[in-house]
Amino acid sequence: MAIQIGAKPDSGFDDPIGMLKDCHRRIEHFLDILCLVAERADTRSLTGEERSAVQAALQYFYVGGERHTADEEESLFPRLRGKRPGGMEEISRLESDHHLAADLHESVDRLYTTWSSAGALREDEQQRLLSQTRRLKQLYAEHIQVEEKIVFPHALQMLDSQTIAAMGQEFRSRRS
Numbered sequence: 168m169a170i171q172i173g174a175k176p177d178s179g180f181d182d183p184i185g186m187l188k189d190c191h192r193r194i195e196h197f198l199d200i201l202c203l204v205a206e207r208a209d210t211r212s213l214t215g216e217e218r219s220a221v222q223a224a225l226q227y228f229y230v231g232g233e234r235h236t237a238d239e240e241e242s243l244f245p246r247l248r249g250k251r252p253g254g255m256e257e258i259s260r261l262e263s264d265h266h267l268a269a270d271l272h273e274s275v276d277r278l279y280t281t282w283s284s285a286g287a288l289r290e291d292e293q294q295r296l297l298s299q300t301r302r303l304k305q306l307y308a309e310h311i312q313v314e315e316k317i318v319f320p321h322a323l324q325m326l327d328s329q330t331i332a333a334m335g336q337e338f339r340s341r342r343s
Contacts, residue, residue: 180335183238184319190235191311197224198304201275205300208293212286221279228272234341236265239314242334243322250325257313264310271303 178185200220204213213221244258278296282288288296326334 183334
């Protein structure tokens, strides 16, 4: 992602909740790219600029998206469940969202790979790509709202500084 002058710097490992929020902004950015290119699909080849942008977006979800999911499912969610067993039904929904998003990403990746290698998509493939990128965008929009309005504020209230520091160390380990 390009650096924006005057933008708030990304959070560090000492602020794992902030890191998750920063990742949400990147998710939204890369989803916008996937959706925009799909909307312009038609029956033509990808331009060089579109191909590069799509490859960067797909790579982000393959690497950064996987880490983000692990950060939530392996570090954050278990700790929240430990504080309120059965008390955060949102977590089950969010985990279900992760599985649905993974399936949609796999299909979108396959369609973009086909488009890139074949030079064009059939009409049914174009429609499927458009439908699935829109579904991903809607899924993430709802998912991010639940996390940022409900789950993350609960985490900041329920988890002590040592627990948050331990999460930050786990995040760091996933990136080394």
